[in-house]
Amino acid sequence: MLRCSFCGRRAVYHRRYAGVFLCDRCLIKSVERRFRRAINENKLILPGERVAVAVSGGKDSVACMHLLHDYCRGKRCELVAITIDEGIKGYRDESLPIARENAEMLGVEHHVVSFREAFGATLDEMVKVAAQRSTGLNPCTYCGVLRRSLLNQAARELGADRLATGHNLDDETQAIMLNYIRADLSRLYRLGPGYSPRQGFVPRIKPLREIPEKEVALFALLKGIKVHLAVCPYASGIHMEVRDFLNSLESNHPNSKFMILRMFDEIKPHLEAAVPGFEARGCESCGEPTSSTLCKSCELLQGLGLMRRRKNLIFVEPS
Numbered sequence: 001m002l003r004c005s006f007c008g009r010r011a012v013y014h015r016r017y018a019g020v021f022l023c024d025r026c027l028i029k030s031v032e033r034r035f036r037r038a039i040n041e042n043k044l045i046l047p048g049e050r051v052a053v054a055v056s057g058g059k060d061s062v063a064c065m066h067l068l069h070d071y072c073r074g075k076r077c078e079l080v081a082i083t084i085d086e087g088i089k090g091y092r093d094e095s096l097p098i099a100r101e102n103a104e105m106l107g108v109e110h111h112v113v114s115f116r117e118a119f120g121a122t123l124d125e126m127v128k129v130a131a132q133r134s135t136g137l138n139p140c141t142y143c144g145v146l147r148r149s150l151l152n153q154a155a156r157e158l159g160a161d162r163l164a165t166g167h168n169l170d171d172e173t174q175a176i177m178l179n180y181i182r183a184d185l186s187r188l189y190r191l192g193p194g195y196s197p198r199q200g201f202v203p204r205i206k207p208l209r210e211i212p213e214k215e216v217a218l219f220a221l222l223k224g225i226k227v228h229l230a231v232c233p234y235a236s237g238i239h240m241e242v243r244d245f246l247n248s249l250e251s252n253h254p255n256s257k258f259m260i261l262r263m264f265d266e267i268k269p270h271l272e273a274a275v276p277g278f279e280a281r282g283c284e285s286c287g288e289p290t291s292s293t294l295c296k297s298c299e300l301l302q303g304l305g306l307m308r309r310r311k312n313l314i315f316v317e318p319s
């Protein structure tokens with residue numbers, strides 16, 4: 001029997017990059033500790049703040065909500081959850097009830113915002129139109145841009161000081177590599193544990209970015225948290241190639257992912273001079289913040305013959 005390097009109980013996990021074995025209890029404690037350290041060291045959340053968390057129902061976002069719930073209780077912070085329903089049949093309709101169930105169990109206020117309500121079409125419908133019109137853009141482009149924009153609007157309407165997402169170490173290193181490959185300096189610059197606020201944007205935070213995907217999954221499993229485990233049916237292309245490449249790199253050279261992250265964090269402060277300044281103004285179609293006349297969401301929607309509705313996403317009961 002393999003034993004935990006810290007307490008001697010039965011090990012459930014081999015943390016190769018550190019050369020140690022962990023039992024269930026020590027793994028849970030370690031994830032919780034890293035989560036709190038990421039927040040405290042980077043001042044991601046200040047006492048008394050209102051925090052919105054994006055919850056899809058997948059393991060990362062649900063684990064993030066559970067961890068934030070604990071954290072917020074101790075810091076007099078308020079937590080509210082947002083789920084974006086992109087309209088992906090057989091996928092989001094299955095994960096959404098899991099997000100709701102977890103929020104209810106924790107007593108966290110939960111809001112669902114759908115693509116159909118905001119844009120007049122589901123992602124599935126958009127993908128069909130994009131194929132008919134040969135836009136040459138893949139589903140992840142539409143989904144990523146539109147989802148981020150709705151999350152920001154919803155968090156802002158909810159009066160949130162921070163918008164937390166469940167990005168783990170694997171997601172973050174993938175994003176770093178992708179932005180290198182695409183030579184997208186301003187996107188690369190926007191990555192990090194927390195992103196400095198610009199007018200109209202709720203600062204985004206990623207408290208799980210130093211925790212490997214496997215450890216987040218094990219944490220959820222060992223804590224008995226109910227999560228949705230399916231992979232998005234649209235996942236394909238370069239994202240998957242980069243993910244596979246990073247996984248094989250990590251298995252032959254443990255610690256590679258951490259090194260990529262650390263290197264990026266060291267370079268980041270020096271990128272500022274190379275990134276053009278952002279002058280926020282309102283998109284002339286939807287009013288959301290952007291640096292050009294039309295925001296990226298409206299630009300994509302226009303190409304599909306759609307328009308974003310100028311209206312509040314969050315319905316608040318009149319008091």
Ligand SMILES: [Zn+2]
Nearest residue numbers: 004007023026
């Ligand atoms: Zn142990």
Ligand SMILES: [Zn+2]
Nearest residue numbers: 283286295298
């Ligand atoms: Zn717009």
